[in-house]
């Protein structure tokens with residue numbers, strides 16, 4: 610076990626690449642002050658609704674002509690921005706393998722993982738880090754991550770860490786079919802008949818998140834409240850729990866209970882913008898856990914960085930609405946997201962017509 614100078618926790622966690630996993634494994638009894646969240650950002654039981662939850666949609670044997678399933682998906686996207694899918698055809702073996710590979714990556718020594726930090730990585734497409742954007746945050750988040758931007762199988766073979774490369778690619782390949790079907794249903798709900806797949810899913814990013822056991826979970830957050838900047842996100846979580854979703858038009862949160870074999874789907878800002886606000890990109894956050902380590906694996910399906918996104922013309926024609934969002938270059942939108950801390954301000958306001 611390394612001995613660390615507690616006066617320089619940020620250096621140990623962020624710069625030396627030990628992450629919060631390294632901190633947790635030292636056996637700290639008390640949460641360092643850098644991780645203490647302001648009261649309004651902590652997750653407390655009095656803001657949690659216990660008798661409600663996001664829809665669970667069975668998509669077994671489903672195709673685009675199955676009106677009922679399409680309606681359930683579109684309704685969930687409008688009312689919750691979040692749902693879980695079960696019986697989706699991605700095998701348990703693929704899901705278990707990517708979880709095992711996530712543990713394998715994070716188990717490596719800090720020097721190995723830190724080869725992929727922003728400072729050391731030879732590419733922007735592979736990034737190991739901790740918290741969200743440590744330089745901009747007032748309080749750090751209790752989470753380490755590896756983020757992999759997909760360009761091609763060849764690039765992944767050359768650049769992605771071998772501890773999890775094959776399993777991450779396999780999970781991405783399998784989820785592609787599910788994503789296509791979900792987007793097809795969502796476009797049908799908007800009366801959009803023809804749309805180039807690449808506008809909706811031209812780029813993909815897979816993250817693996819590690820939330821170690823935390824000494825004072827009530828004072829910390831795993832991930833602060835945010836909405837994703839993707840078109841859609843497909844998230845695999847383990848059996849620990851801790852993901853909370855904001856209930857629409859309220860200040861209350863609902864827990865997303867882990868369901869063995871299920872995947873959590875959420876609408877991201879890009880689809881909220883393209884649907885002119887009909888589908889909702891909802892705030893969510895992750896609670897730190899005092900007893901267990903937790904992992905999750907989101908795949909963010911996005912437009913291409915070079916795409917200009919805005920409300921789709923079919924949506925405006927069909928509804929007769931005025932656009933509430935302007936046309937934005939997707940990479941400008943994403944850079945705005947990554948440069949600010951999770952501060953509770955809607956990222957999507959960046960694209961709003963004033």
Ligand SMILES: COc1cc(/C=C/C(=O)SCCNC(=O)CCNC(=O)[C@H](O)C(C)(C)COP(=O)(O)OP(=O)(O)OC[C@H]2O[C@@H](n3cnc4c(N)ncnc43)[C@H](O)[C@@H]2OP(=O)(O)O)ccc1O
Nearest residue numbers: 733741756812814832837838839909911914940943944947
């Ligand atoms: C990490 O914890 C997270 C992550 C999330 C993620 C939620 C999502 O919805 S991710 C989906 C993101 N969309 C894409 O990946 C779309 C395509 N990609 C791009 O458009 C570009 O790759 C880019 C992200 C805009 C980066 O473009 P580039 O021109 O190379 O610009 P940079 O200068 O490298 O980056 C700008 C700025 O962002 C920071 N940053 C970039 N990538 C990441 C990353 N993967 N993780 C963290 N931060 C990143 C980068 O450091 C720059 O900041 P500076 O301060 O250094 O200027 C949700 C919740 C989480 O907790």
Ligand SMILES: O=C(O)CCC(=O)C(=O)O
Nearest residue numbers: 818832846852895905907
């Ligand atoms: O870990 C989770 O359950 C959610 C993570 C998340 O929201 C994200 O990475 O964008």
Ligand SMILES: [Fe+2]
Nearest residue numbers: 835836837893
């Ligand atoms: Fe998220």
